[in-house]
Amino acid sequence: MAKTGSRVTIKDLASICNVSTATVSRVLNHIKGGYSGETEARILRAAEEMGYAPNPMARSLVTRKTSLVAVLVPDIHYYFFQEFFAGLEEYLNDYGYRLLLCNTQEDSGQEELFIRGLCNGLVDGIIVSTLNNREQNELLVELDREHFPIITLERYGEDLEDLCCVQIDNFKTGRMAVDYLYSQGHRRIAFIKGRREAKNAEIRYQGYLAGLKKNGLEPDESIVRYGDYSFASATKAMEELLEEGGFTALIAANDLMTLGACKAITKAGRRIPGDISVLGLDRTILTDTHEPSIVAIDFCAHEIGHTVGKCMMAMINNQPLEQKVILQNPVFHNGKSIRLIQR
Amino acid sequence: MAKTGSRVTIKDLASICNVSTATVSRVLNHIKGGYSGETEARILRAAEEMGYAPNPMARSLVTRKTSLVAVLVPDIHYYFFQEFFAGLEEYLNDYGYRLLLCNTQEDSGQEELFIRGLCNGLVDGIIVSTLNNREQNELLVELDREHFPIITLERYGEDLEDLCCVQIDNFKTGRMAVDYLYSQGHRRIAFIKGRREAKNAEIRYQGYLAGLKKNGLEPDESIVRYGDYSFASATKAMEELLEEGGFTALIAANDLMTLGACKAITKAGRRIPGDISVLGLDRTILTDTHEPSIVAIDFCAHEIGHTVGKCMMAMINNQPLEQKVILQNPVFHNGKSIRLIQR
DNA sequence: TCCATTTAAGTAAACGTTTACTCAAAGGAC
């Protein structure tokens, strides 16, 4: 039976098989030529029998590749990331890559520490999905210039010019939401925005405004509120809106806020969708399992994970990154990757 | 400004400071003695100026420590893991450790591959939180015997004897659930179990039975159903139960099933908790945000993460593992770590 | 002053791989 935590090295194999470590290495790495079929079989058999497993550190030291990719997230609790991780990990695993999880807890200092600690040989690439931060952008751009693979997810800013930025089409999302509700007969559509500092939240709102305009509706600030992406903030916002009145539908900028708003609506004795139609941006399991069922626009976190993984592997392998151009503009377009989920 | 993706090594520092690499290493690692204060300052300043960062691979190669811990989960989508990861990562980070995320997708073959690939130098320890699997247990025990740090979460089996097993007090959880509902006046309490193969699900059920007995209630198989921890399975189970009737309260074995059951109840026009009281085992954000609000027992995933992290650090540092004894029996006891959450 | 101890280093091996380079033997073309 093969040993596990074994200390058997390439040298052991070499001496047992009466060959040099170079030959063993060539055989084990399936490098063409440099050994006969007989030698190959002998080495392979010995490796199998002794339960040889290469030491990743030693290998990495010379190849300068670690088969590790780090992903930085501001708060692991967002359900979006769960699906994102699944997709990302799935993709990377197919290439023998492993995922390093870094939860920065929205702490920008922590974040920079993470990045500096990781970029120096521990990982082959870093995926950054955190709040914007001017100073940090500099660091990212600098690393990118040194050809260290960096991919940002949902970051916005002119100073990120040369970076590979994977972005959700927040604008279209907001517009689609209005389109959908308009098509259902709604003419007065309230909106709960995301946090003030979040660029993507702002873009979703711009999409909403564009949607109104496109459908000939007048924007009305009195039925728009800020939230902070949290459940409670949306409940509060919705309570205010209900007092204000004058709308038949609501768009909430993320999943938690969608549920928070629903709570306020139900508490107020109004029915969904009878009295008020609710449409959530960002479909997750939270919106999936909600009763009454609600319509949500899917950002396809799992697919985004795949896409990011694909870009990362391309960058690591110095392959031309076709996606780059597309990704700098919003990645996910209508029919293909944004879908309306209605249960 | 400090360089980032830099290639500056300890040798560079040594030659610039006119010292040997040994001295640089000693200074940088704050090893007592072996250099003067002046030399120390000179080296530290040079390191700072040149933006030196140690190469983790080179270091790991000689120290045989990587500051990496892997965690294997069957399905990353369980919300429990999100809080667990947060707690675990938080704890490990304080010790300079990073978390490697391995989603095995319930594939036992995948799992073994992961473990074998990781244990040979990539990580300093592995946390296994996956379904039971006899053959795999052997591998785990073998690694443990070789003093490779292994911790299992929610695994059960006599063949795991010497392993460090962190377990939830599933039995007590089930019993407490009944106690609570009994105290609210319920005398007929239905139960939706977890998947047949899951040992912990069975234990929760045993706890439920014990709770009934303790309170002088007769168990009744007709108001017990199997689910598979999924939303849909509980909806289906609940539909059956509602047809059956004869109960005023329900316990569901996890968060998703709690919500699934609620859906069926609401759909059937019954009110929660007016007509049927629902108590969920495993409080997560899913149960937190549910309308109407439901009672749930908190497994304290975040704290479990901390505990597991603590055990792991102890094992890695060869410290006496006091927790071990406690952990082999259920870890989390009543007042301290299991709490009733009612919003 | 002499010896023992402490201080402040340096030397070099080791960790386990990969890989550029070398080299001898064999094979093939003529």
Next chain:
DNA sequence: GTCCTTTGAGTAAACGTTTACTTAAATGGA
């Protein structure tokens, strides 16, 4: 038979650290 090419290896350096061992100078005690 000679020369060139291919095959099947081996040698040794390199990757960037850590660390056991050595060493020379300084310090201190008597």
